Amino acid sequence: MDSNSGGYFDLQVNGYAGIDFNQDDLTGADLHTVCERLAGDGVGGILATIVTEHLDKMTLRLRNLRTLREQDPLAQQVIAGLHIEGPFLNETPGYRGAHPLDAIRPAEVAEMDRLLDAAGGLTRLVTLAPERDAGLKVTRMLAERNIAVAAGHCDPSLDELRAAIDAGLTVFTHLGNGCPMQMHRHDNIIQRALSLHDRLWLCFIADGAHVTFPALGNYLRAGGLDRCVVVTDAIAPASLGPGRYTLGRWDLVIGPDLVARAPDGSHLIGAVVTMPQCAANLVEHVGLSREDALRLTVTNPRLAVGGRRLSPHH
Numbered sequence: 001m002d003s004n005s006g007g008y009f010d011l012q013v014n015g016y017a018g019i020d021f022n023q024d025d026l027t028g029a030d031l032h033t034v035c036e037r038l039a040g041d042g043v044g045g046i047l048a049t050i051v052t053e054h055l056d057k058m059t060l061r062l063r064n065l066r067t068l069r070e071q072d073p074l075a076q077q078v079i080a081g082l083h084i085e086g087p088f089l090n091e092t093p094g095y096r097g098a099h100p101l102d103a104i105r106p107a108e109v110a111e112m113d114r115l116l117d118a119a120g121g122l123t124r125l126v127t128l129a130p131e132r133d134a135g136l137k138v139t140r141m142l143a144e145r146n147i148a149v150a151a152g153h154c155d156p157s158l159d160e161l162r163a164a165i166d167a168g169l170t171v172f173t174h175l176g177n178g179c180p181m182q183m184h185r186h187d188n189i190i191q192r193a194l195s196l197h198d199r200l201w202l203c204f205i206a207d208g209a210h211v212t213f214p215a216l217g218n219y220l221r222a223g224g225l226d227r228c229v230v231v232t233d234a235i236a237p238a239s240l241g242p243g244r245y246t247l248g249r250w251d252l253v254i255g256p257d258l259v260a261r262a263p264d265g266s267h268l269i270g271a272v273v274t275m276p277q278c279a280a281n282l283v284e285h286v287g288l289s290r291e292d293a294l295r296l297t298v299t300n301p302r303l304a305v306g307g308r309r310l311s312p313h314h
């Protein structure tokens with residue numbers, strides 16, 4: 001690929017090539033396989049993503065992932081860091097998405113500290129619900145440690161979102177997802193986040209299912225290409241094709257459209273798209289130039305977790 005310098009950089013990867021990062025018994029061989037497959041797909045770096053579970057399980061998985069990475073030079077190269085998505089999310093159905101209700105909790109500094117400690121300094125991004133972070137204490141703590149803070153699976157008011165940004169929040173995780181199918185037509189979290197685009201990195205899943213391509217085109221124009229990032233949110237079956245899979249506590253089905261859903265079809269679970277496919281989608285279905293597609297998949301994701309505060313354009 002032409003100017004794909006350093007390769008794609010994916011801020012949200014839950015698993016790949018049949019292997020789930022969110023399992024208790026991940027092995028070094030598993031991790032190596034994932035990294036080989038990602039590198040083979042032109043992915044230069046990812047944030048391996050650990051999602052909501054009971055804290056004991058999350059800390060175990062973070063610690064295991066960190067330890068295995070330390071033993072494998074390829075994993076050190078491909079896994080640039082960790083993304084902790086949850087458990088401090090909005091528990092309301094629709095906002096919660098597939099995150100288990102019994103493990104979602106209000107943000108607590110001591111608990112965040114436990115998770116960061118387990119990750120051993122590898123945490124680069126944390127997704128939380130600002131309206132569940134009382135006093136924005138966890139947001140501030142993360143920003144002070146130069147860990148990027150993202151809003152996601154959340155429904156803050158505009159004032160709450162603005163206050164979180166003032167406290168150091170700089171990213172919005174998979175905008176257009178982690179919210180209900182039906183919302184107020186104007187006063188909703190998508191519009192609020194877009195309205196603050198000059199202070200946020202806006203992340204989108206560019207598989208055409210999590211956000212339809214016409215909507216994605218609109219969001220990219222509203223957010224501005226210098227503020228937008230594409231992620232896969234890939235789950236273990238990414239690159240395996242259609243079938244029925246069990247992932248942690250969830251059963252899911254991947255249809256012929258290569259979209260992962262709950263078995264009853266009620267909601268999407270993660271995604272099975274790859275970064276090269278996302279980049280191709282941006283060109284073929286959204287009408288971006290190749291260069292702009294690479295900005296969203298190669299350049300901007302690295303900037304978004306570079307620890308740099310955004311300032312308004314003017």
Ligand SMILES: [Zn+2]
Pocket residue numbers: 085097152153174178
């Ligand atoms: Zn999510």
